[in-house]
Amino acid sequence: MKVQNKVVVVTGGGNGVGRELVLGLLARGASVAAVDINTAALEETLALAGEKRDRLATYGVNITDRAQVETLPNQIISRFGAVDGLINNAGVIQPFVRLKELDYAAIDRVMNVNLFGTLYTTKAFLPHLLERPVAHITNISSMGGFLPVPGQTIYGASKAAVKLLTEGLSSELQGTNVRVTIVFPGAMGTNIATNSGLTALPQAEGNGRSIKMLAPVTAAQLILEGMEQDRYRVLVGSDARLMDALYRLHPQRAARFIAQQMSSLLSK
Incomplete structure (x- = not known):
């Protein structure tokens, strides 16, 4: 779906x-x-929009609150007249610890934001999207949604659920006006740790080299290109592409490789 003159919601x-x-x-x-x-x-994003801010509206909403989410479509349609697209980008990670050390509060938060937040917004906007001539849903999963990352097991489980939710939705919407894209980003240079309530995201190293982080602006460009091309899946970053290929070829070897890279972090 070409986004020019369309109305798109971004969580x-x-x-x-x-x-x-x-x-x-x-x-x-x-x-x-x-x-x-x-x-x-959101106010900072609005300021950065500059002269384009007249085409931007902001909504302070907790996407884990279904009642709040269900009021969003009418609010946005009242402002813009329609909704043509939805990008479910909001997400949090877990503390970088093994499952046995992870408390239920952290587990609930990750699952509620990553899975149920995506589910609530999708359910709320889907009836309106189906009424449009063309429409699009893009859901952000993760490389960790198809490849196990020790220390982020619950995060990975939530993103794997987003993967299957999105793929199932795509199949259900065959023959309709709504196209669906699932995105698998690799490592990105964002402040997701801070936004997840963590002090920092530890950096793994392999063979003496730090993991290269993809710039957020580059990731966004790749995601929007995939959306505009109605692609079924988008791999964002060379690490995501490499590990996708390796995991398809030899899942256990790929999982073992990532476990080796993460072992130093979990031993600290």
Whole structure:
């Protein structure tokens, strides 16, 4: 779906890749509804929009609150007249610990934001998207959604659920006007650790080299290109492409490789 003159909703629009998605959509001629629990961050996104801010509306919403989410479509339609697209970008990671050390509060938060937040927004907007001549849903999963990462097992489980949710939705919507894209980003240089309530995201090293982080603006460009091309799946970053190929070829070897890279972090 070409986004020019379309109305697109972006969750997690206050920071990182979400903010770059908002700004990228505005640059491509779309109107944008940016959704985030952090209203101060949304104000920063609005300021960065500059002269395009007349095509941007912000909504401070907790996407884990189904009642709040269900009021969003009418609010946005009242502002823009319609909704043509939805990008479910909001997400959090877990503390970098093994499952046995992870408390249930952290587990619930990750599952509620990553899975149920995506589910609630999708359910809320889908009836309206089906009424449009063309429409699109893009859901952000993760490389960790198809490849196990020790220390992020619950995060990976939530993103794997998003993967299957999105793929199932795509199959259900065959023959309709709504296209669906699933995105698998690799390592990105965002402040997701801070936004997840963590002090920092530890950096793994392999063969003496640090993992290269993809810039949020580059990730956003790749995601929007995939959306505009109605691609079924989008791999964002060379690490995501490499591990996707390796995991398809030899799942156990790929899992063992990542476990080796993460072992130093989990031993600290």
